[in-house]
Ligand code: B12
Ligand code: SF4
């Protein structure tokens with residue numbers, strides 16, 4: 038069997054729904070897109086591929102021996118399950134993060150790399166790595182097409198796939214890019230709760246809830262209500278995407294919903310152990326607590342006042358600020374009493390400003 042066929046068989050047997058090959062030549066159009074996103078602020082200060090577009094769009098910059106890329110798409114739905122209907126005091130996790138869904142993809146690509154090495158070649162696995170824009174490789178290798186949501190859509194699975202590559206010095210004949218497009222569909226644009234998809238194929242990450250919930254700092258007040266009951270990630274533009282409907286329908290509800298009260302009572306070590314695959318700065322639990330406080334403000338009602346009042350006295354001013362905002366969302370005399378105390382006693386001007394705004 039030819040090397041390409043053996044790679045394809047390995048990936049298909051491992052559960053990949055798409056694979057293809059492309060050269061390791063640079064992606065000049067994508068480099069321009071990245072630079073444009075950084076210059077306009079649309080990259081929201083995210084590091085990853087944005088930090089050094091010249092490197093992330095040129096496999097040869099990191100791997101001077103690179104000749105080809107073998108690219109694969111692994112579905113994570115229906116395994117991910119679905120969070121099911123919202124219920125007070127709970128938060129949902131986007132399907133890509135209900136467990137470490139990258140693991141089977143990494144394992145499949147690891148097997149491909151091992152095959153290439155055994156055949157006398159060099160090979161390295163790249164998944165969610167700053168040295169390659171995964172979607173650009175997938176589009177050029179014909180694994181899927183670039184959707185208006187910016188996600189790569191794969192026939193049969195739609196957007197519900199994770200992408201990765203093996204970079205190698207083996208000469209693997211390229212597969213053709215897909216001719217398919219989104220056609221007349223534009224469903225993801227209005228489905229986005231914050232209007233982050235500002236034009237087909239253009240995302241403003243400053244407004245994308247997926248970016249907001251994994252970034253450091255205070256959650257911008259203008260998107261806190263839109264956070265709704267999301268703890269981590271956002272699936273709205275994927276759920277709206279018709280090519281993913283069949284897979285989504287097979288995802289059983291009941292996975293990916295978290296008890297917010299339990300999360301807010303947990304110590305740092307339990308939070309790190311409970312969500313080891315979440316990408317939040319330095320794996321600090323405070324970012325998950327911040328997100329949980331916003332969820333409680335959006336969904337908790339009067340039952341949340343006790344926990345929110347406790348957090349309004351937390352030593353971390355960032356958490357106090359979000360607790361105070363959440364108290365303002367609870368139409369309750371006890372919440373207003375706590376807010377009054379905060380306006381008079383909190384040493385942090387930002388927290389006091391939140392309390393004043395919450396009372397207004
Ligand atoms: C930064 C990042 C984010 C940021 C910014 C996302 C963005 N749209 O740019 C944030 C935090 C918002 C994010 C969110 C999500 N992400 Co993310 N993220 C990344 C990361 C690390 C880099 C993406 C990047 O470089 N973007 C810059 C722009 C320029 O490129 P792009 O959108 O990725 O790709 C497009 C362009 O290259 C363009 N293009 C390619 N060739 C050409 C040629 C021409 C001529 C033109 C005009 C354009 C063009 O088409 C591509 C597809 O639309 C990648 C991993 C990686 N190393 O690549 C994962 C990745 C993109 N994320 C992924 C996932 C799963 C998500 C979420 C679904 C998670 C969630 N449920 O919350 C959301 C989806 C939000 C959305 N609508 O995109 C998957 C996407 C899988 C897929 N099917 O597409 C990736 C590939 C991780 C992985 N290895 O699987 N993500
Ligand atoms: S992930 Fe959510 S916030 Fe981000 S573009 Fe998609 S729908 Fe909008």
Ligand code: SF4
Nearest residue numbers: 184185219222225278
């Ligand atoms: S919702 Fe429609 S327009 Fe958006 S990515 Fe999916 S198919 Fe394309």
